[in-house]
Every structure is written in structure tokens, then in C-alpha cells.
Amino acid sequence: MRVEGDASPGDVLRVLSDSGDWLAQAAYNPNSDLVGRVVSWNPDERVDSTWVVKRVREAIARRERWGYIAPESACRLVFGESDSLPGVIVDRYAEVLVCSLSTPFAEKHRETLLDALVGRFPGATILEQSEDDTREREGMTPRRAVLVGAEPTEPVLFREGSALYLADIRKGQKTGFYLDQRENRSRVARYASGREVLNVFSYSGSFGVAALLGGAKSALNLDTSREALALGERIAALNGVDSRWESLEGNAFKALRDFRDAERTFDLIVLDPPKFASAKAHIEGACRGYKDLNLLALKLLRPGGILATFSCSGIVTPHLFRQVVAAAVMDSRREVRLLEKLSQPPDHPILMTFPESEYLKGFVLQVE
Ligand code: SAH
Numbered sequence: 001m002r003v004e005g006d007a008s009p010g011d012v013l014r015v016l017s018d019s020g021d022w023l024a025q026a027a028y029n030p031n032s033d034l035v036g037r038v039v040s041w042n043p044d045e046r047v048d049s050t051w052v053v054k055r056v057r058e059a060i061a062r063r064e065r066w067g068y069i070a071p072e073s074a075c076r077l078v079f080g081e082s083d084s085l086p087g088v089i090v091d092r093y094a095e096v097l098v099c100s101l102s103t104p105f106a107e108k109h110r111e112t113l114l115d116a117l118v119g120r121f122p123g124a125t126i127l128e129q130s131e132d133d134t135r136e137r138e139g140m141t142p143r144r145a146v147l148v149g150a151e152p153t154e155p156v157l158f159r160e161g162s163a164l165y166l167a168d169i170r171k172g173q174k175t176g177f178y179l180d181q182r183e184n185r186s187r188v189a190r191y192a193s194g195r196e197v198l199n200v201f202s203y204s205g206s207f208g209v210a211a212l213l214g215g216a217k218s219a220l221n222l223d224t225s226r227e228a229l230a231l232g233e234r235i236a237a238l239n240g241v242d243s244r245w246e247s248l249e250g251n252a253f254k255a256l257r258d259f260r261d262a263e264r265t266f267d268l269i270v271l272d273p274p275k276f277a278s279a280k281a282h283i284e285g286a287c288r289g290y291k292d293l294n295l296l297a298l299k300l301l302r303p304g305g306i307l308a309t310f311s312c313s314g315i316v317t318p319h320l321f322r323q324v325v326a327a328a329v330m331d332s333r334r335e336v337r338l339l340e341k342l343s344q345p346p347d348h349p350i351l352m353t354f355p356e357s358e359y360l361k362g363f364v365l366q367v368e
Pocket of ligand 1: 178181202250
């Protein structure tokens with residue numbers, strides 16, 4: 001690879017093949033393994049601030065068309081490369097927008113992005129939480145800032161279907177909530193009626209809430225984060241399901257073994273671990289982790305039980321994840337049927353020319 005002329009991080013460069021054929025326009029960052037991130041396939045498009053505003057408006061308009069921008073609701077308004085804005089994430093929780101900028105390209109257009117958001121959501125509080133691991137890999141330091149309005153002192157309340165949730169924007173994980181599991185929460189809830197649920201890697205318990213609103217008998221929420229569990233208890237109370245709610249602070253790998261040794265069983269288990277692999281070197285270890293967890297969960301299910309199992313490691317492909325889960329099924333010696341394949345929702349779209357944007361996959365399995 002060779003760069004011609006002066007180029008600074010965040011500039012958009014024209015990319016040609018070795019033989020001089022047109023490839024794309026890409027946002028440049030010499031300090032990253034990804035030196036160029038495609039922003040346009042079109043040689044004639046001028047990627048300037050007008051273009052950035054247009055892309056933000058289009059991204060929001062798509063969500064609007066899909067019915068994702070109702071008052072009091074939450075959704076991802078901009079999803080990086082998938083919305084042609086590499087490194088730009090914007091989540092909306094009711095009247096609060098949370099932005100994460102993780103590339104020099106995003107950084108360069110920070111003011112323009114902010115203007116576009118203020119234009120579309122006047123009156124909204126806008127926060128910047130540029131702290132994810134991508135930013136580090138791009139050679140940038142983390143930043144937190146209040147861009148418009150005042151930082152909320154309490155978690156932000158929003159509605160998802162018939163459920164009420166709280167996003168802890170100041171101290172929470174991601175931008176405060178796992179919006180990407182929205183559709184999967186309601187899919188899993190369909191199997192929940194009358195079931196005893198174990199929600200592993202629960203964070204603030206969203207799968208537990210959805211299952212209880214779907215008629216589950218009880219939900220035991222397990223996570224290492226005491227803060228997340230405490231928030232979960234508030235959310236359970238908000239939804240009037242606290243009498244069927246239990247929290248357990250602990251390491252999933254150990255807690256599942258303890259349940260196995262105590263011969264404790266469940267009817268529905270959700271496994272939604274954090275990202276186990278972000279680089280190729282971690283794939284093998286990640287697969288060992290997935291297999292171990294899935295095998296343990298399969299052993300804890302009563303006959304007829306349901307396992308909803310997820311992986312959010314983009315580098316572990318859906319095919320590989322399925323092989324790992326199948327290996328756990330083989331070792332469990334139980335008869336298991338795949339009822340549903342799950343993915344990420346339309347506000348976290350997968351760009352067909354950027355397969356890496358497909359990161360969330362899951363299976364709903366029934367165990368005999
Ligand atoms: N299912 C959640 C999101 C899960 S994110 C939801 O729907 O909101 C992954 C969670 O796993 C985080 O809350 C993190 O605190 C927790 N976690 C990470 N390592 C863990 C471990 N070894 N045991 C239990 N929980 C863990």
C-alpha cells in the first residue's frame with residue numbers, strides 16, 4: 001500500500017488497486033490496522049460536511065420509516081459503517097442522545113454531526129461517550145463530554161413494547177443498555193410462559209423482564225456487576241415483576257457449575273455473554289468459552305427446556321458459532337432442536353458489502 005500526497009488522519013482518500021483501477025473512497029487512519037474505512041463506492045461523490053449531514057439524516061429517516069422513533073422509545077440512530085459513517089454510533093433513549101466517536105473521520109466531523117442531531121432532535125440532551133475499545137485501536141484516547149443540555153443524574157427511562165427500562169448512561173455498559181437485543185427479547189419471551197428462567201450475563205436483566213412480562217414463573221438474573229443487578233431490581237419493580245425476580249452476583253462459569261453440582265434445574269436459560277474475541281488470536285479461546293457455557297446450560301435444562309444462546313463476537317462467524325454450539329450439544333448427549341436463528345435488529349443493520357457488521361447471532365434451542 002502506498003499513499004500519495006499529504007494525508008492526515010480522518011481525511012477521505014481515493015483508493016485505487018495496484019493496477020490503477022477504481023476501488024472506493026475511504027476514511028484514512030495511518031494509526032490503525034484498518035488504514036482505510038470505505039465511505040463511498042462512488043468516485044464522484046464529494047465527502048464533505050454537507051455529505052455527512054445528508055448521511056445522518058438518511059440514517060434517521062430509515063429508522064423513522066421502520067417505526068423506531070416513537071416518543072419515549074429507544075433505538076440506535078446511527079450504526080457506523082452500516083450507515084456509511086465509520087466510527088459514528090448514536091443511540092437515542094427518549095430525550096437523551098448518546099454519541100460514540102471512534103475514528104479520526106468521526107472526530108473530524110464532530111461539530112457537523114452534532115449540528116445534524118440538534119437539527120433533528122431540538123431540545124434533546126446530547127452526550128458524548130467515546131470510550132469503546134475501537135477508539136483505542138484507532139490510536140485515540142477516550143473522551144466523555146456533555147455536548148448539549150445537562151447530564152442526567154438518574155438513569156433514563158424508556159419504553160420497549162410493553163416493558164419499561166432504565167438506561168444508566170453515566171455508569172452503564174455500552175451506551176447504557178443493550179438495544180441490539182430488542183427483537184430477541186420479544187422472541188425469547190414467547191417461550192417464557194410458566195417457565196423458571198435463568199438469565200445468565202443478565203446485565204440489567206432485560207431478558208428477565210421480557211420473560212416475566214411474557215408470563216414466566218420466575219427469573220434468576222446472574223451477572224458479575226453488582227451495579228447492573230441493582231439497576232435490574234429497579235427495572236423489575238417498575239414493571240411490577242419484582243416478586244418473581246431474583247439477582248445473583250457471580251461468575252457465570254462458576255455459578256453454572258455450582259447449579260450443576262447442586263442438581264438445580266431450569267426451564268428456560270438465556271446465555272448472552274460479553275464479547276469473548278476481538279482479534280483472530282482470541283477465536284480459539286472464545287470458542288472454548290462458548291462450548292463450556294453452552295454445555296453447562298444444556299445440562300441444567302429440564303426436558304422440554306429452552307436455551308437461548310448468543311454470541312456478540314463479530315469475529316466468530318454465525319457458522320463457527322453454530323459448530324461450537326453443536327459440539328456442546330453432542331457432548332451433552334441430549335436431543336436438541338434448533339427452533340429459531342436470531343440476529344441483530346434493523347436499527348443495527350448489516351451492510352452487505354461489509355460482512356464484519358454482522359456481529360450478533362443466537363439460537364433458540366429446545367432440549368428433550
Ligand atoms: N443480556 C444483557 C447484556 C449482556 S452483556 C442484556 O440483555 O442487557 C454481558 C454481561 O456479562 C455484562 O453485564 C457483564 O457484566 C457480564 N459478565 C461479564 N463476564 C461475566 C462472567 N464471567 N460471569 C457473569 N457475568 C459476566
